Amino acid sequence: MILRWTIGCIAGLLIIAVTSPCFVRSYTPRVVQPQRNALTLQPGAEYRWRSEGYANTQIGPLGMPGASPPLPLNPSTVHLALWGDSQAEGVCVADDQKIAAQTHHLSAERIDVLPFARSGDDCNDWLPQITSLQRSSIKLDAHVFLLVEWSDWCQPVRQPSSITDQQFDWVAEQLPAFLIQATRNVLTTGTDNQFRRLRFRPGPITSNSSATAVAPAAVTEQPDQWTSRVAMLAVQLARLKHQTRLPCIFLYAPLSPAIINGDILWDDPDDDLFQAMQSIAAELGFDVVDLRHQMQQSVRTGKQWPRGFHNGQFGVGHYNAVGYRIISAALAAHPRLDALPLTSTANTVTAER
Amino acid sequence: MQFTQIEFLLFLALVLTIAWQCRQRHSRNLVLLLASYYFYSYWDYRFCGLLLFSTAVDFVVAKKIQTTPARRSKRCWLVVSLSSNLGVLGFFKYFNFFIESAAPLVQSLGWNPGTLDIILPVGISFYTFQTLSYTIDVYRGKIDATDSLLDFALYVAFFPQLVAGPIVRASELLPQLSGNVPHWSSRRFYGGFQMVLRGLVKKVLLADRLGEMVDVVFAGPELYDGWTVWLAVIGYAGQIYYDFSGYSDIAIGIAKMLGFRFPVNFRHPYLAGSVTEFWRRWHMTLSRWLRDYLYIPLGGSRHGSMRTAINLIITMLLGGLWHGAAWTFVLWGLWHGVALVVERWLRSLSGRASPFCLGHLSTLAVVGVGWVLFRCDSLQDCWLVVQQLVFWSPGIGWYPPLAIAAVGCMVADHIAWSTRLRRVMRLRFDRWYAPVVTTIMIACLILYAPRGFAPFVYFQF
Numbered sequence: 001m002i003l004r005w006t007i008g009c010i011a012g013l014l015i016i017a018v019t020s021p022c023f024v025r026s027y028t029p030r031v032v033q034p035q036r037n038a039l040t041l042q043p044g045a046e047y048r049w050r051s052e053g054y055a056n057t058q059i060g061p062l063g064m065p066g067a068s069p070p071l072p073l074n075p076s077t078v079h080l081a082l083w084g085d086s087q088a089e090g091v092c093v094a095d096d097q098k099i100a101a102q103t104h105h106l107s108a109e110r111i112d113v114l115p116f117a118r119s120g121d122d123c124n125d126w127l128p129q130i131t132s133l134q135r136s137s138i139k140l141d142a143h144v145f146l147l148v149e150w151s152d153w154c155q156p157v158r159q160p161s162s163i164t165d166q167q168f169d170w171v172a173e174q175l176p177a178f179l180i181q182a183t184r185n186v187l188t189t190g191t192d193n194q195f196r197r198l199r200f201r202p203g204p205i206t207s208n209s210s211a212t213a214v215a216p217a218a219v220t221e222q223p224d225q226w227t228s229r230v231a232m233l234a235v236q237l238a239r240l241k242h243q244t245r246l247p248c249i250f251l252y253a254p255l256s257p258a259i260i261n262g263d264i265l266w267d268d269p270d271d272d273l274f275q276a277m278q279s280i281a282a283e284l285g286f287d288v289v290d291l292r293h294q295m296q297q298s299v300r301t302g303k304q305w306p307r308g309f310h311n312g313q314f315g316v317g318h319y320n321a322v323g324y325r326i327i328s329a330a331l332a333a334h335p336r337l338d339a340l341p342l343t344s345t346a347n348t349v350t351a352e353r
Numbered sequence: 354m355q356f357t358q359i360e361f362l363l364f365l366a367l368v369l370t371i372a373w374q375c376r377q378r379h380s381r382n383l384v385l386l387l388a389s390y391y392f393y394s395y396w397d398y399r400f401c402g403l404l405l406f407s408t409a410v411d412f413v414v415a416k417k418i419q420t421t422p423a424r425r426s427k428r429c430w431l432v433v434s435l436s437s438n439l440g441v442l443g444f445f446k447y448f449n450f451f452i453e454s455a456a457p458l459v460q461s462l463g464w465n466p467g468t469l470d471i472i473l474p475v476g477i478s479f480y481t482f483q484t485l486s487y488t489i490d491v492y493r494g495k496i497d498a499t500d501s502l503l504d505f506a507l508y509v510a511f512f513p514q515l516v517a518g519p520i521v522r523a524s525e526l527l528p529q530l531s532g533n534v535p536h537w538s539s540r541r542f543y544g545g546f547q548m549v550l551r552g553l554v555k556k557v558l559l560a561d562r563l564g565e566m567v568d569v570v571f572a573g574p575e576l577y578d579g580w581t582v583w584l585a586v587i588g589y590a591g592q593i594y595y596d597f598s599g600y601s602d603i604a605i606g607i608a609k610m611l612g613f614r615f616p617v618n619f620r621h622p623y624l625a626g627s628v629t630e631f632w633r634r635w636h637m638t639l640s641r642w643l644r645d646y647l648y649i650p651l652g653g654s655r656h657g658s659m660r661t662a663i664n665l666i667i668t669m670l671l672g673g674l675w676h677g678a679a680w681t682f683v684l685w686g687l688w689h690g691v692a693l694v695v696e697r698w699l700r701s702l703s704g705r706a707s708p709f710c711l712g713h714l715s716t717l718a719v720v721g722v723g724w725v726l727f728r729c730d731s732l733q734d735c736w737l738v739v740q741q742l743v744f745w746s747p748g749i750g751w752y753p754p755l756a757i758a759a760v761g762c763m764v765a766d767h768i769a770w771s772t773r774l775r776r777v778m779r780l781r782f783d784r785w786y787a788p789v790v791t792t793i794m795i796a797c798l799i800l801y802a803p804r805g806f807a808p809f810v811y812f813q814f
Binding site: 001006009011012013015023024178181182186190196199200202203204259261262263303305310311312313314315 | 791792
């Protein structure tokens with residue numbers, strides 16, 4: 001009987017192991033990418049996302065996710081560097097639906113987008129990478145920033161957050177993804193990925209748990225908080241201006257419209273911050289494209305939600321193929337890019353610190 | 354403490370270990386009682402007093418009823434029990450509901466009644482019904498009042514069934530508690546473990562997955578197209594069934610692992626061919642409680658068809674109100690009451706039950722509409738859902754694959770249960786597939802559980 005149960009348990013685990021790639025995301029070790037001077041996923045690896053969206057991503061050269069343009073780049077096309085967080089990274093959608101591929105297609109193959117966006121990054125991570133890239137042989141014509149969450153820019157200046165975690169990389173390389181995921185599920189909480197803390201103390205619980213947390217939209221910002229955010233934004237944009245002479249294009253696509261508690265929220269709660277950013281960007285010579293109207297029109301007329309997935313929830317979460325099409329169309333049609341490529345001059349640009 | 358928390362699994366392992374080490378009935382029951390009070394205090398220790406109060410009142414009252422020879426005095430003691438139990442339940446559960454419902458009338462008289470900030474004690478509806486059934490059974494002479502306060506306190510607070518049933522009668526559990534310590538049986542322990550595992554799978558992998566979709570659609574049904582709203586309503590039928598039957602399975606399984614036997618609470622209710630049969634398969638311990646302590650005392654079906662209809666409707670109305678202090682629950686009870694009456698009337702006309710398919714489909718339709726009433730927060734929300742179900746207004750077409758798969762599992766589960774596969778589903782220890790399926794279930798619970806915490810639906814009742 002013991003033998004039967006042992007064999008049976010092994011067989012059950014094997015079935016889970018074999019079927020897990022259909023349902024469990026992959027864990028890929030990260031490597032230091034010398035030209036970007038940043039930690040990226042291993043070039044050539046395939047990255048599976050199995051949560052909100054459900055897609056496989058091919059990791060290209062320089063750790064770029066998706067169908068990146070081949071290196072060396074075609075000198076007759078416009079070369080854009082795309083920066084952003086997970087909203088721009090696009091592991092939730094297939095490679096041919098990511099911003100890079102859609103922009104290339106919508107611009108009649110005139111524009112090549114190099115996707116440098118990475119989940120969890122903010123401006124403190126992008127700016128040093130921009131400097132590194134300018135010292136490399138990569139010829140860029142402009143930088144594009146997908147601005148979805150203000151926390152990516154309203155940050156105090158600090159060192160980049162990329163720190164090599166050799167233990168994690170070893171685990172990701174050696175152990176199957178389902179085992180890592182199972183361990184992670186047991187050890188961490190689902191809501192904020194913090195280490196699970198067990199409570200055996202009798203209730204009631206008086207801590208500010210997630211159940212009592214206020215929805216972000218309902219939080220009223222204090223005037224001094226707003227001023228401090230604008231100040232941080234101004235500092236970071238000035239750093240960017242100092243870092244590069246290439247044209248910079250900001251695509252503003254905030255998390256609206258959104259579905260919160262059964263209601264569609266059309267208004268952007270950070271509109272005043274956007275106005276402030278626009279005026280700072282105008283002073284610094286940056287282009288800002290407001291995509292809010294296009295996103296709203298997509299919902300109002302086409303009933304197509306730019307964010308959300310069937311196996312997640314529409315109106316929340318990451319941008320989907322529809323959202324990326326809107327972003328890509330705006331990028332492909334941007335007038336500043338008509339005058340490009342200027343690779344001969346762009347090549348000579350160096351960072352000034 | 355919820356059955357799906359890691360803390361509970363550790364607590365259970367400890368309780369099982371200690372309980373099976375106790376060879377004396379008294380010490381074993383004491384361990385289980387302390388564990389049960391700890392289990393309850395994990396939510397809020399202040400309400401242990403309420404549990405103690407209910408226990409003490411019914412223990413004393415039952416003794417008085419037993420020892421008092423005069424019928425009139427017995428009745429007086431019964432009234433004491435009923436009024437104290439229902440008084441506590443009424444205050445904590447229904448005070449604000451009645452105040453709010455009466456507010457328009459009272460305000461028109463120039464008085465503005467306020468509401469109180471009352472916390473509903475977890476499980477109060479369940480343990481109140483258990484203690485009531487004990488006192489009433491003693492009053493009726495069906496059982497003897499117990500002499501052991503420890504046994505009775507454990508009967509009321511026994512942690513597997515304390516907060517969401519099944520509603521176990523004193524005649525079922527007290528003899529087990531006051532008898533000899535059950536003998537260890539690895540076969541029974543394994544059976545209990547399988548029930549717990551099955552309950553966890555039902556709750557975590559099916560109910561919670563369905564709940565992720567259902568909660569969003571019911572929050573704004575007007576945003577979604579007809580297909581999506583239909584999927585959400587079917588999904589809710591699955592969610593509430595797997596949530597509650599999952600809880601019951603875990604409770605029954607834990608009791609079995611401890612050597613006790615609990616009554617079955619669900620028998621695949623969506624296979625029912627009539628609404629009457631549905632109530633014989635859904636929350637069976639509540640149905641028979643309502644039948645024995647409400648419907649039959651009201652007269653049952655003994656006084657003609659009109660009186661039977663009224664009795665049925667009163668019973669179901671109060672059954673609805675038991676679920677929650679809201680008009681939607683009252684309407685849900687009324688809906689089922691009317692359906693039972695109409696079904697009886699149709700049966701009396703034709704003289705036989707309707708053909709299986711017709712009866713089955715009509716039962717599903719009645720139950721489905723009932724779930725809309727049950728799930729919505731207000732009548733306005735119900736109307737919005739019904740509008741989308743009927744008129745198919747355009748909206749977001751959202752078809753989550755996992756929710757659809759969970760609905761598919763529900764259909765497959767019901768079909769399998771009605772065939773010979775029912776035996777296979779028991780996963781007997783000596784079958785070759787038992788370890789394979791058991792491992793897969795445990796692995797799926799760890800790997801594929803939704804990452805947020807979702808309490809059991811019936812905790813709110």
